[in-house]
Amino acid sequence: MTSANSxxxxxxxxxxxxxxxxxxxxxxAPVSAWFGMIVILIYALAAIFAPLIAPYGExxxxxxxxQPSSAEFWLGTDQIGRDIFSRLIYGARNTIxxxxxxxxxxxxxxxxxxxxxALKRGWFDQGxxxxxxxxxxxxxxxxxxxxxxxxxxxxxxxxxxxxxxxxTRVFRLARATALNVVVMDFVEAARLRGEGMGWIVFREIxxxxxxxxxxxxxxxxxxVFLTISALxxxxxxxxPPTADWxxxxxxxxxxxxxxxxTPLYPAGAIAxxxxxxxxxxxxxxxxxxxxxxxx
Amino acid sequence: xxxxxxxxxxxxxxxxxxxxxxxxxxFSSLEFLPGGYAENILGQGATPETVANFxxxxxxxxxxxxxxxxxxxxVAQGDFGASYSGLSGTIKREVTTVIAPRLYNTFxxxxxxxxxxxxxxxxxxxxxxxxxxxxxxxxxxxxxLATIATPEFFIAYLLMFFFAIKYRxxxxxxxxxEATPFIEHVYRATLxxxxxxxxxxxxxMRMTRAAIINLLASPYIEMAQLKGVQPRDVIxxxxxxxxxxxxxxxxxxxxxxxxxxxxxxxxxFVYPGIGQLMVDSVSTRDMPVxxxxxxxxxxxxxxxxxxxxxxxxxxxxxxxxxx
Numbered sequence: 001m002t003s004a005n006s007x008x009x010x011x012x013x014x015x016x017x018x019x020x021x022x023x024x025x026x027x028x029a030p031v032s033a034w035f036g037m038i039v040i041l042i043y044a045l046a047a048i049f050a051p052l053i054a055p056y057g058e059x060x061x062x063x064x065x066x067q068p069s070s071a072e073f074w075l076g077t078d079q080i081g082r083d084i085f086s087r088l089i090y091g092a093r094n095t096i097x098x099x100x101x102x103x104x105x106x107x108x109x110x111x112x113x114x115x116x117x118a119l120k121r122g123w124f125d126q127g128x129x130x131x132x133x134x135x136x137x138x139x140x141x142x143x144x145x146x147x148x149x150x151x152x153x154x155x156x157x158x159x160x161x162x163x164x165x166x167x168t169r170v171f172r173l174a175r176a177t178a179l180n181v182v183v184m185d186f187v188e189a190a191r192l193r194g195e196g197m198g199w200i201v202f203r204e205i206x207x208x209x210x211x212x213x214x215x216x217x218x219x220x221x222x223x224v225f226l227t228i229s230a231l232x233x234x235x236x237x238x239x240p241p242t243a244d245w246x247x248x249x250x251x252x253x254x255x256x257x258x259x260x261x262t263p264l265y266p267a268g269a270i271a272x273x274x275x276x277x278x279x280x281x282x283x284x285x286x287x288x289x290x291x292x293x294x295x
Numbered sequence: 296x297x298x299x300x301x302x303x304x305x306x307x308x309x310x311x312x313x314x315x316x317x318x319x320x321x322f323s324s325l326e327f328l329p330g331g332y333a334e335n336i337l338g339q340g341a342t343p344e345t346v347a348n349f350x351x352x353x354x355x356x357x358x359x360x361x362x363x364x365x366x367x368x369x370v371a372q373g374d375f376g377a378s379y380s381g382l383s384g385t386i387k388r389e390v391t392t393v394i395a396p397r398l399y400n401t402f403x404x405x406x407x408x409x410x411x412x413x414x415x416x417x418x419x420x421x422x423x424x425x426x427x428x429x430x431x432x433x434x435x436x437x438x439x440l441a442t443i444a445t446p447e448f449f450i451a452y453l454l455m456f457f458f459a460i461k462y463r464x465x466x467x468x469x470x471x472x473e474a475t476p477f478i479e480h481v482y483r484a485t486l487x488x489x490x491x492x493x494x495x496x497x498x499x500m501r502m503t504r505a506a507i508i509n510l511l512a513s514p515y516i517e518m519a520q521l522k523g524v525q526p527r528d529v530i531x532x533x534x535x536x537x538x539x540x541x542x543x544x545x546x547x548x549x550x551x552x553x554x555x556x557x558x559x560x561x562x563x564f565v566y567p568g569i570g571q572l573m574v575d576s577v578s579t580r581d582m583p584v585x586x587x588x589x590x591x592x593x594x595x596x597x598x599x600x601x602x603x604x605x606x607x608x609x610x611x612x613x614x615x616x617x618x
Binding site: 229235270271279 | 313317320448456581
């Protein structure tokens with residue numbers, strides 16, 4: 001009788017398509033997660049379709065310097081007469097794009113090394129872990145500032161330096177979670193079957209460490225995004241004339257002493273996105289880990 | 296040897312080892328530059344003679360390990376060497392004399408922020424944990440989540456816009472000098488200190504809340520409640536002695552976080568501290584100053600974390616009564 005029952009249950013489960021399941025999950029999401037997802041969607045659309053939405057070009061001088069907001073220039077113009085609203089939209093593309101690329105490199109390097117060290121152990125694991133520990137004891141912003149002073153400020157240096165610094169954090173998490181999976185019986189079984197390294201890593205280990213890594217991806221993205229913005233704000237990150245939110249705050253910062261809130265727009269754009277990602281990650285964390293405050 | 300003393304000594308020597316490795320990392324960052332620092336600064340058109348002269352002037356012509364031990368030996372005696380700026384001129388700038396007054400200013404600002412932040416976040420964290428899942432808890436929680444995710448300069452400009460420009464309670468720029476009287480210094484550093492407070496209170500409050508909730512779930516707390524101990528005594532006599540370790544960790548961790556926050560906040564308010572000095576030196580690639588600042592920041596960070604570990608060991612009641 002149990003077999004008949006379980007067949008029924010399987011049939012009921014199979015009747016829901018992926019889209020239906022996704023919708024059911026989304027319906028149970030709290031307001032903050034919905035808010036976060038909608039904000040992220042708007043940012044993504046702005047970044048992808050920037051040339052279509054923006055009324056003027058990224059670096060086009062279209063009017064006088066420091067013009068107040070008007071029908072022609074919605075948020076006014078900056079110090080050399082570029083439209084601030086257009087630069088905000090292009091900034092979404094540049095800032096988010098660079099932060100996303102940095103996080104992806106960081107995960108590729110840190111994740112691969114983390115899983116490999118967990119599989120191999122031995123002196124390689126010891127060496128890598130000690131070096132990572134030492135790098136972790138220097139604050140990222142300070143290390144990034146120092147390395148940018150050594151290698152010179154350019155976008156490619158910025159991406160590589162931050163990706164490598166950040167990959168130490170990913171390495172730690174990937175190694176710790178992979179260590180728990182590596183000792184499982186199914187990995188041992190795959191090894192005894194004679195599966196290759198690629199199969200063991202991608203078919204046995206990666207699917208099992210994915211949920212914590214996805215959550216971490218959201219948090220690391222926020223962190224990288226904030227660090228890049230801070231470095232650009234300090235004048236050593238993304239360099240002009242590229243439109244970028246952090247450097248836009250610096251370029252227009254003198255306006256604030258005249259009671260003009262222009263520097264707050266790009267800074268607010270950064271804040272809104274990171275808050276949104278945090279809300280979504282928070283919800284995802286609750287869903288995947290069953291983490292609750294109750295004991 | 297007493298077990299506590301032994302654990303503390305172990306932890307201290309591990310911290311010193313980390314500090315040593317970090318100093319090597321900071322020093323050697325310059326050595327890994329492809330093509331060398333002098334060649335990079337002078338550009339491709341420089342003749343070998345110019346490069347050699349420039350290297351000699353900066354002292355880069357000697358082997359790296361000799362320079363490292365000279366540097367670290369000097370640092371141990373409070374001498375960070377000479378700044379690259381003004382090397383060829385008659386006026387030599389010692390890194391130590393450049394850094395000392397700014398280090399005092401940064402220390403001043405960080406202390407002010409800590410004095411505001413620590414009691415505030417402990418009170419918020421403990422009350423949020425006690426009234427868990429109440430409306431108060433939810434409001435405090437989502438507000439702090441939002442503050443954590445916001446860049447420091449957004450909070451800084453927001454505060455400046457309202458409290459310095461709109462209402463004119465404070466100055467928008469916190470310029471101070473050595474001649475500034477103490478009260479004036481406090482007044483001018485208030486707005487940056489409030490910014491830093493807002494940034495770290497969020498972290499500190501959330502970590503305190505988590506630590507207390509974790510603690511209140513322990514069986515001995517339930518036992519105390521069941522045997523009818525007053526709620527106040529449950530907290531003061533049963534929870535608090537065990538809470539010192541997590542609270543010390545939280546405080547030290549967030550004071551270490553101040554190290555990073557202080558850089559951006561100093562630049563926003565044009566406060567003459569070590570963070571601003573580091574950013575300026577990065578732009579001019581004045582390596583002795585950058586390395587000195589990086590070492591000071593990293594050492595502060597490591598020492599604060601070390602301190603937290605030591606407090607956690609010393610206050611651990613289980614270690615006080617060895618079997």
